Amino acid sequence: MRSSSFLFLLPALAGTFASHIELPAGVPRSINEFREKHPHKGSTGCGDDRRIVKIRSSRNDTDDVADDFLAGLKKANNGGTLYLPEDELFVIGKPLDLTFLNDIHVHWDGEVRFTNDTPYWQANAFHHPFQNSIMFWKWGGSDIQIHGSGVLNGNGQRWWNEFAGLEILDPDNEYLRPILFYAENATNLAMEGIHEKDSPCWTNFVVTSRGVSFRDVACTAESNNATALPKNTDFFDSLNVEDVTVERVWVNIGDDCFSPKSNATNIHVDTMYCNGTHGQSMGSVGQYAGEMSFIQDVVIENVWLLNGQHGARLKTWAGPDVGYGFIDNITFRNFWQANNEYAAFLDSCYFNIDTETCEKYPSQMNITNILFENFSGYTSGKYGTAVASLTCSTNPDAVCENITFKNFNITSPCGGTSGNGTTTTATQTVIICDGIKGDIGLPCVSADTAEAKAALANTCKVPLATINPPF
């Protein structure tokens, strides 16, 4: 590392609230610094006598080598390694069913890129009923290791351009976009080192699998078109998974940084850098009528979240046709945040349910044993001096208990009475809480109180948390 202290500029708009914020030493400020700090170690090397399989690479941007890729995986299956060398391009132009894998490595130093023929993929991609998802390919089987310094490129720009103005959760939306990496029925699946780039939609979706890990992975989705954002490019979503590890991941995308959905057990996230995301989210869960779903035994620690929507977040569906279940035993620990809306947010009225409907059809999810520990940093000011909001279901049968803050030090940039951002000290912040049984470890007020309303009204704006050059 070239420097041990990292400054984030907070210029003019923020007035004198803070001239800079110092991140804990050693936090990378760019994807290059991330790679320097967390180089991927790979797993081949001395003593690795796996047989190596090579395939032809693409001669140009439209030269589809999907058949060769499939043949290469078949040949390398049961003990071998498919090798994709650096500086070689592998264009994939048709859907691939790769659920037959067993004891295979992919040494991935080159670039695998999907074609962007959007009508073709919409007609031919695989489909999953959950939130009407489509996928370029399906991976599955046992003992699958993908490792290397290569790129998995979803070529998302055209998809984002054509999706602009639409909403993924709109039941009438017909413009579906494929998920970049999809796995189902996988046991011991590891991805290491890869740069997952420009996914049209969610980046990873893992279904009915156990023993899944992502390490030293970089994930970006950056649009060159200001009116077509890389929407819904979540780093990680899952259904029905057990034993998931995410370690040292850099994420700069346009939705949730990490968000297991229905049925997740024993999840450990350690060290994530999330810029411009919607936060570290549990769920959404409870979307489907009559379906039971749960998330339990989760630790998410050492997280840096900048310029996003929320920080630590739980979201459960409400409405006339939703499911039931629970979220239990979740620890969010060591979170550093800059310029996010709520540092901690529990939303029991997902998705976009108005207060009246939410009260009429409250969420049927129990929320228990949630800990927010060692949070520091500042919010965006969108919610004034309210820095966290926890709203439990009004359903008398939905338990909401043991929700606790420890060492929570999040400030708001919205200065007390002047309201124009020129006060020199942050005013007292407010935590909004409703429907929680017992003490949360800090004072909190109901959203109905004058104090909460005043805090929410006292909005202000801060600029993007930018990184202070030179790197």
Ligand SMILES: *[C@@H]1O[C@H](CO)[C@@H](O)[C@H](O)[C@H]1NC(C)=O
């Ligand atoms: C791309 O390469 C393929 C395979 O060699 C070839 O058939 C095709 O004509 C090339 N296309 C262009 C635009 O060069």
Ligand SMILES: *[C@@H]1O[C@H](CO)[C@@H](O)[C@H](O)[C@H]1NC(C)=O
């Ligand atoms: C799941 O994978 C195992 C082997 O890994 C296989 O035996 C089984 O048939 C697969 N099940 C489904 C539903 O695909």
Ligand SMILES: *[C@@H]1O[C@H](CO)[C@@H](O)[C@H](O)[C@H]1NC(C)=O
């Ligand atoms: C940018 O996205 C808009 C949709 O918001 C689209 O109409 C336009 O063509 C895109 N621009 C380019 C250069 O692709």
Ligand SMILES: *[C@@H]1O[C@H](CO)[C@@H](O)[C@H](O)[C@H]1NC(C)=O
């Ligand atoms: C989640 O688990 C419940 C209870 O085992 C089951 O009924 C439900 O179908 C599961 N959902 C998914 C998406 O696997």
Ligand SMILES: *[C@@H]1O[C@H](CO)[C@@H](O)[C@H](O)[C@H]1NC(C)=O
């Ligand atoms: C963080 O996100 C902001 C807004 O999306 C973007 O302008 C900035 O370049 C990103 N920074 C990094 C280091 O990726």
Ligand SMILES: *[C@@H]1O[C@H](CO)[C@@H](O)[C@H](O)[C@H]1NC(C)=O
């Ligand atoms: C809570 O989850 C953590 C992480 O999976 C686990 O170690 C711990 O045993 C769980 N606690 C209870 C009471 O189950």
Ligand SMILES: *[C@@H]1O[C@H](CO)[C@@H](O)[C@H](O)[C@H]1NC(C)=O
């Ligand atoms: C929610 O908690 C109540 C009270 O402990 C319990 O009766 C109910 O079964 C729980 N629901 C789920 C889905 O676990």
Ligand SMILES: *[C@@H]1O[C@H](CO)[C@@H](O)[C@H](O)[C@H]1NC(C)=O
């Ligand atoms: C609290 O979190 C910060 C990151 O924001 C970390 O540097 C620090 O070590 C944590 N403190 C403890 C006691 O773990």
Ligand SMILES: *[C@@H]1O[C@H](CO)[C@@H](O)[C@H](O)[C@H]1NC(C)=O
């Ligand atoms: C709340 O925490 C206490 C103390 O750890 C525990 O005894 C109790 O079972 C917890 N309640 C629920 C609903 O898990």
Ligand SMILES: *[C@@H]1O[C@H](CO)[C@@H](O)[C@H](O)[C@H]1NC(C)=O
């Ligand atoms: C809380 O954070 C602010 C800066 O954001 C710092 O000045 C203050 O010392 C911290 N307080 C505690 C108790 O750690």
Ligand SMILES: *[C@@H]1O[C@H](CO)[C@@H](O)[C@H](O)[C@H]1NC(C)=O
């Ligand atoms: C902001 O408010 C302070 C105190 O009320 C005042 O002195 C200052 O001129 C105001 N600044 C702007 C830019 O309005």
